Amino acid sequence: MVFFALVGKLFLKLFVSLGKIILFIFLSFKYIFYPRFYFYLNIKYFLRILFSSIPIVALTAIFSGMVLALQSYTGFSRFAAETAIPKIVVITLTRELGPVLAGLMVAGRVGGAIAAEIATMRVTEQIDALKTLNTNFYNYLVTPKIITLVVAMPILVTFADIIGVYGGYLIGTLRLGFNETVYITNSIDFLSFNDYFSGIIKSIFFGLIISLMSCYNGLYTSNGSFGVGSATTNAVVSSSILILIFNYLLTELFF
Amino acid sequence: MEIQINNLNKSFDGKKVLKGIDLNLKPNMSNIILGKSGCGKSVLIKLIYKLIKQDSGIITYNSKEEVDINKFAMLFQYGALFDSLKVWENIAFQFINEKLKPISQLKEEVLDIMFNLGLDSENIDKYPSELSGGMKKRVALGRALFKKPDVIFLDEPTTGLDPLNGELINDLIVKVIKEKKITAITITHDIKSALKTGDQFYYLEDGIIEVSEKCENLLKTQNSKLNSFLKGQV
Numbered sequence: 001m002v003f004f005a006l007v008g009k010l011f012l013k014l015f016v017s018l019g020k021i022i023l024f025i026f027l028s029f030k031y032i033f034y035p036r037f038y039f040y041l042n043i044k045y046f047l048r049i050l051f052s053s054i055p056i057v058a059l060t061a062i063f064s065g066m067v068l069a070l071q072s073y074t075g076f077s078r079f080a081a082e083t084a085i086p087k088i089v090v091i092t093l094t095r096e097l098g099p100v101l102a103g104l105m106v107a108g109r110v111g112g113a114i115a116a117e118i119a120t121m122r123v124t125e126q127i128d129a130l131k132t133l134n135t136n137f138y139n140y141l142v143t144p145k146i147i148t149l150v151v152a153m154p155i156l157v158t159f160a161d162i163i164g165v166y167g168g169y170l171i172g173t174l175r176l177g178f179n180e181t182v183y184i185t186n187s188i189d190f191l192s193f194n195d196y197f198s199g200i201i202k203s204i205f206f207g208l209i210i211s212l213m214s215c216y217n218g219l220y221t222s223n224g225s226f227g228v229g230s231a232t233t234n235a236v237v238s239s240s241i242l243i244l245i246f247n248y249l250l251t252e253l254f255f
Numbered sequence: 256m257e258i259q260i261n262n263l264n265k266s267f268d269g270k271k272v273l274k275g276i277d278l279n280l281k282p283n284m285s286n287i288i289l290g291k292s293g294c295g296k297s298v299l300i301k302l303i304y305k306l307i308k309q310d311s312g313i314i315t316y317n318s319k320e321e322v323d324i325n326k327f328a329m330l331f332q333y334g335a336l337f338d339s340l341k342v343w344e345n346i347a348f349q350f351i352n353e354k355l356k357p358i359s360q361l362k363e364e365v366l367d368i369m370f371n372l373g374l375d376s377e378n379i380d381k382y383p384s385e386l387s388g389g390m391k392k393r394v395a396l397g398r399a400l401f402k403k404p405d406v407i408f409l410d411e412p413t414t415g416l417d418p419l420n421g422e423l424i425n426d427l428i429v430k431v432i433k434e435k436k437i438t439a440i441t442i443t444h445d446i447k448s449a450l451k452t453g454d455q456f457y458y459l460e461d462g463i464i465e466v467s468e469k470c471e472n473l474l475k476t477q478n479s480k481l482n483s484f485l486k487g488q489v
């Protein structure tokens with residue numbers, strides 16, 4: 001009996017959270033189109049996201065591009081297919097690694113910060129204060145983050161693609177003895193617009209996931225400063241997992 | 256605005272905080288809420304402000320259940336200033352967003368109100384983290400007054416202030432209530448301030464309103480619970 005009560009309670013809790021998330025997402029989208037709009041906040045967040053994420057995205061991208069070139073060399077040299085290396089590097093980066101790595105990095109860097117900011121505002125009653133000052137929480141805090149992340153992610157992913165391919169190029173030409181022009185033409189000729197485009201579509205989804213999950217976890221926090229910590233962790237973990245799941249689903253469905 | 260409360264109940268995680276509050280807040284007067292720490296005073300005013308929802312019970316505003324909460328303003332117990340904004344941006348927050356007045360005029364008005372609150376004008380561009388606790392409280396009071404509300408909710412306006420500044424704030428509150436003919440609902444632990452600024456008081460204990468009286472009768476009370484509360488205080 002105790003067991004069934006426990007399972008029942010657990011399911012009830014799950015459904016309540018699911019309902020809360022769905023309502024939250026619905027309201028977030030609704031207020032993208034309902035005034036009041038805070039355009040200056042979009043610009044402010046946009047710059048902050050770019051400046052805080054570009055260094056870590058660049059670092060992860062360049063090393064991933066480099067290791068990708070090295071590893072594919074190990075594999076392809078076994079059947080004398082080294083010429084495929086530039087193609088493998090560019091296609092893996094644009095289709096998979098660029099969006100996923102940038103997504104995970106931004107989830108950690110930006111998503112964590114958003115969740116901490118909103119959670120702190122919740123526990124110090126600043127969210128209530130917004131309401132008393134005739135300011136809608138979604139308009140002021142959520143939609144600017146959705147809009148800026150959805151715009152910034154494709155930019156960051158494009159940047160990650162370029163830096164990653166450059167990393168592969170460095171290893172290819174300096175360590176593996178590729179001719180520079182051959183490497184570049186090999187990369188570019190093989191790349192189709194669809195490869196790049198599929199990564200960009202993914203990045204837009206990832207931007208949505210990060211902004212929604214971090215705002216949601218920040219809003220539904222409690223327990224003072226302890227709550228702020230767990231809101232941050234939950235935001236980063238849940239967006240990272242969702243990014244990986246959606247990455248698979250999107251690849252399976254569309255590309 | 257006349258605010259009537261009927262059989263209001265609220266619990267958190269199964270713990271009953273308010274157990275059937277009946278209250279009739281007098282319009283255009285200073286209403287004081289007294290009670291021990293943790294008895295639910297802050298919860299009560301947040302319910303009246305519609306910041307949280309009651310489990311059961313009815314609150315009416317001029318006999319209607321609907322109300323435009325933009326006519327209200329609140330000084331939160333811990334200030335609730337926006338960390339990322341400067342003092343003047345906090346005080347004028349709503350008006351900056353609503354863009355109804357030019358920034359230069361808003362700044363003038365902010366300086367006026369800061370003067371009345373005993374805040375130096377040099378603090379105007381500081382961030383909340385650079386202020387003392389008492390200064391934060393006064394900035395938060397400034398933000399609430401800046402709206403020129405019909406009903407103002409004050410959660411411990413003088414807690415954390417030195418006697419001199421406490422007195423200044425009390426005088427300011429009395430002045431605003433009397434001049435602007437607004438309804439004030441003030442939570443305080445400060446009996447002196449209650450006597451000075453209040454018209455009517457309500458004593459909250461064990462989730463119900465135990466005493467509801469004119470402030471001038473506060474110290475003459477016959478209620479034993481209120482008496483022991485006051486003895487601990489005065």
Ligand SMILES: Nc1ncnc2c1ncn2[C@@H]1O[C@H](COP(=O)(O)OP(=O)(O)OP(=O)(O)O)[C@@H](O)[C@H]1O
Pocket residue numbers: 267268272290291292293294295296297298299332
């Ligand atoms: N959001 C919340 N979640 C859970 N419990 C809460 C919440 N808000 C208030 N409580 C509980 O309700 C009770 C009353 O809290 P409230 O803040 O109203 O006290 P108070 O009378 O204002 O006390 P103080 O004078 O110390 O400010 C407390 O036991 C508190 O733990």
Ligand SMILES: [Mg+2]
Pocket residue numbers: 296297298332410
């Ligand atoms: Mg309180």
